[in-house]
Amino acid sequence: MNTLLEFLKNRNWMLWALILGVATGLIFGERVAFLQPLGAGFVKLMQITIFPYIVVSLIVGLGKFNPEQVRSILLKAATVMICLWGVGLFAIWCFTFTLPQHDAGTFFSPALIAPTNNIDFAQQYIPANPFASLAEGNVPAIVIFCIALGMALIANKRKNTVLEFLDVIGQGLTVISKKVISIFPIGIFAMTASTAGTLSVEELNNLQVYWVLVLCLGLYLMLVLLPMLVAALTPIKYRALILVMRNAWITAFSTGNVFIVLPVITEGIKEHLRTIKKADEQADHIAEVLVPIAYTFPSLGKLTTLIFVMFAGWLTGNPISLTDIPNVTLSAMLSYFANVHLAIPFMLDSLKIPADSYQLYLSMSVLTAKVVSPTTVVYIFAFVFLSIFYCRKQLHLKRLRSVYYLTLFSALLPAFMLASFTLNSYLAKNSQAADEVIANMVIADKVPAHVLGYVPKAYQSGELSLTNIDVIKKRNLLRVGYLIDNVPFSYFNQKNELVGFDISLAHRLASDLNVNVEFIPFKKHQLNEYLNKGFFDVAMSGLEINVADLTKVRFSDQVLQLQLALLARDHQLDRFSTIKDIAQQTLTIAHVEYAPLLHQVAKNYPSIEFKQLPNLKAYFADPDRYDALVISAEAGFAWSMFYPEFGVVVPQGEISKYPTGFAVAKRNYDLLNYLNAWLDIQHANGQVDANYRYWILGQGSQKTVKRWSLLDEYAPELLD
Structure with missing residues (x-):
């Protein structure tokens, strides 16, 4: 050479x-x-x-x-x-000390729970x-x-x-x-x-x-x-x-x-x-x-x-x-x-x-x-x-x-x-700040919708309601229950529009039924009562499918499988790195759902006290009262974009996952069968996966700009 x-x-x-x-x-x-x-x-x-x-x-x-x-x-x-x-x-x-001030926060990624690569x-x-x-x-x-x-x-x-x-x-x-x-x-x-x-x-x-x-x-x-x-x-x-x-x-x-x-x-x-x-x-x-x-x-x-x-x-x-x-x-x-x-x-x-x-x-x-x-x-x-x-x-x-x-x-x-x-x-x-990205996300394909902030008195008849597909089509309205501020499954964006993973699926379901959609709020402890009294037809809001509720409502097939995690202030995350570390501390941990699961945890670890909150925003209103919040990792990362001083940790040693789905009244078998078949179709055609990539992973959350070129800028007539 x-x-x-x-x-x-x-x-x-x-x-x-x-x-x-x-x-x-x-x-x-x-x-x-x-x-x-x-x-x-x-x-x-x-x-x-x-x-x-x-x-x-x-x-x-x-x-x-x-x-x-x-x-x-x-x-x-x-x-x-x-x-x-x-x-x-x-x-x-x-050069590392030339980084400017930053509003931290990122979307969830499955790599968060991937096993650590050990260097051989x-x-x-x-x-x-x-x-x-x-x-x-x-x-x-x-x-x-x-x-x-x-x-x-x-x-x-x-x-x-x-x-x-x-x-x-x-x-x-x-x-x-x-x-x-x-x-x-x-x-x-x-x-x-x-x-x-x-x-x-x-x-x-x-x-x-x-x-x-x-x-x-x-x-x-x-x-x-x-x-x-x-x-x-x-x-x-x-x-x-x-x-x-x-x-x-x-x-x-x-x-x-x-x-x-x-x-x-x-x-x-x-x-x-x-x-x-x-x-x-x-x-x-x-x-x-x-x-x-x-x-x-x-x-x-x-x-x-x-x-x-x-x-x-x-x-x-x-x-x-x-x-x-x-x-x-x-x-x-x-x-x-x-x-x-x-x-x-x-x-x-x-x-x-x-x-x-x-x-x-x-x-x-x-x-x-x-x-x-x-x-x-x-x-x-x-x-x-x-x-x-x-x-x-x-x-x-x-x-x-x-x-x-x-x-x-x-x-x-x-x-x-x-x-x-x-x-x-x-x-x-x-x-664009992290919170602005998620706050500006929108639903692409919407049907005419009416978003309520309360349950109308007309719905509060107290009678057990039997709803089926024919009833929904006859009234030309699908009534969907949603949890308030349940980011990224159901929340209001900067335009005060109700958006999120489940809200997007609700619009698609109403479109396939060729009906309008109405959204009615509820709190987690009200789910059984509101469904069985017919206040809404189906609840769709990142709902945990748990054993305790199986006898009270009917759950659809699994929509997503979520990773259980803890959310806490960034400087305190090290305290929750492993299950062993958590067990050695006296802690007060907040949660909104997961009560049946956490009841067993409290028995095994008596030094941990769990407090149930009405909604997730209640935790951020007074976070100093609690050491951490039990939440899904997918939702935790979304909330950390609004509150960048908080972070998410998945404790090592006992990684738990749980399924989420839709819920209907206990007697509504016809509607449940339709939802399960409809979900099979949405999984098969990639719609659920597309929603997951957008609302959970944040892919495509920022508007894609066409690749610039001199030819497009100064001589577009040559392309015609």
């Missing part, structure tokens, strides 16, 4: 492909989405040589050393890596079966195996035969890589165009504060801290380093993938050392060994995702304090040795941040990879260059250039921090 970088340097096709791809995406918008598979195909082409390259470069690079050299080189490389981690983590922590370091790093590790793409295990084999060959007198053979294979891999890279600008163009054309405004708006935070941090690390450290301590000039990294940086930015540019990084380092007349055989071997090692160990690029953990704490109202920093840093360094998708859930769990925040990371991973991957590329270049010159004892501090760059990157840190804080404060100020 000796001529690989020269091949790229003489032709700036990748840079032009990147620029042209962005321009094409902005001009044509979603019309260029068809280019995405083409870009994905080029990424797979680039991956053809990567695993063989790691094996060959590590074994050959280490095998050519003598034992004294290896010990000295690895020790000095470890010193450089630890120092880079130190300065990088300091910068990361500085043994599986990640011990190559019990090297061939399986190669097949599964387990890079850390592959690197460990190759390091062990390479070091085992150091003292072997017959090693030259194997090393020469592997050298020949390496030359073949060079030819393949060169052929692929010669046409790779096509892939860069395809990926950039499809990304720029399909990235929605909604995706940017959802987590724009995090995106700005990562962007400012990434730019500081990529353009200031790392290259200026190299320029300050080594003979390499800042501008020359930027040019050397350019092609690998562009490829990593376009693809969001560092793995495929490892050969380009290695050859770029070797070629630049030859250009400045600092190359020798040892330097080449160091580059071949350290590049895959740097990729395997936590890089500063990978560690920038640590800022998401801080962002998630800020977003959910659990900000990380100064006293948490030492423990968080230690946990991060241990967990980031594994895959980042294992490390982030582990970190969220260790900091008691709701695990569903991980879904936010996944939704932004495509965007953040555009910063994380290029930062990793710059980190690898900086680490290897610093290690090479440290091994040669050519690191210098007593130079004017060293003082200049050290002073410059120190001064620019607060400038980047100020830019991040200023921009994010503006975005947070102009973004």
Whole structure:
């Protein structure tokens, strides 16, 4: 691969492909989405040589050393890596404190109750079966195996035969890589165009504060801290380093993938050392060994995702304090040795941040990879260059250039921090608050409705009512009972419209019956009386199907299965982490329903006293009287959007779920049979699931804006 970088340097096709791809995406918008598979195909082409390259470069690079050299080189490389981690983590922590004030609160996500991912370091790093590790793409295990084999060959007198053979294979891999890279600008163009054309405004708006935070941090690390450290301590000039990294940086930015540019990084380092007349055989071997090692160990690029953990704490109202920093840093360094998708859930769990925040990371991973991957590329270049010159004892501090760059990157840190804080404060100020999102949700398909705030006297005859489908159609009215302020199942939005999961289903039921709908309020303890006296036909409001009420009313088949949880002030959530923690305390816990279930709990745990409230708003009117509120996790998250100082916790050790459904009077079998058959249809056609995604998960709760493009804006007549 000796001529690989020269091949790229003489032709700036990748840079032009990147620029042209962005321009094409902005001009044509979603019309260029068809280019995405083409870009994905080029990424797979680039991956053809990567695993063989790691094996060959590590074994050959280490095998050519003598034992004294290896010990000295690895020790000095470890010193450089630890120092880079130190300065990088300091910068990361500085940026976490640029987050503005925020009105916390998020929708529920099923990931909240998903089991915690336990990191299996043994599986990640011990190559019990090297061939399986190669097949599964387990890079850390592959690197460990190759390091062990390479070091085992150091003292072997017959090693030259194997090393020469592997050298020949390496030359073949060079030819393949060169052929692929010669046409790779096509892939860069395809990926950039499809990304720029399909990235929605909604995706940017959802987590724009995090995106700005990562962007400012990434730019500081990529353009200031790392290259200026190299320029300050080594003979390499800042501008020359930027040019050397350019092609690998562009490829990593376009693809969001560092793995495929490892050969380009290695050859770029070797070629630049030859250009400045600092190359020798040892330097080449160091580059071949350290590049895959740097990729395997936590890089500063990978560690920038640590800022998401801080962002998630800020977003959910659990900000990380100064006293948490030492423990968080230690946990991060241990967990980031594994895959980042294992490390982030582990970190969220260790900091008691709701695990569903991980879904936010996944939704932004495509965007953040555009910063994380290029930062990793710059980190690898900086680490290897610093290690090479440290091994040669050519690191210098007593130079004017060293003082200049050290002073410059120190001064620019607060400038980047100020830019991040200023921009994010503006975005947070102009973004829609969490409570406004849920308060502005509406029902899409409504039938004529009449919402009452009381039970009309005409309905209070006191006679047992028998209602069936024929009666409902004859009167042209479906009467539905609802619980007041039972977010997100039945509540009033900012326009004073009755909305919610069950209210939406009630409108659909009335539409299918071809009748109007009337909503009548009731309190939970009034359910049996109001139904059996005929005040309304059916109760629909996230009602728990419980054994105690089975003899008094008839429940439909299950509509949803909800997760039982506790809601409390954010700073008190740690008290309820496990059932064991709860049992050891003297508590007063409020609830609106769940009386039969909680009666048994009170018997088992006499130190806990349960108080029943008329409605959920009664708890928030005087929350200091209670330690917590029993509620479904789905509803708890919705309420935390209105009251961001509260959070939701699912105690570990005894996770309980319960079914919800509709209720009808005890004698109304005809109506019950109709409801059950109707529910089967709604489940089958996806209507219940669609309602769940909208009202519970909040998907589509903000208006979708058509993807903007220059063609739509300035030349719409060309589309006609």
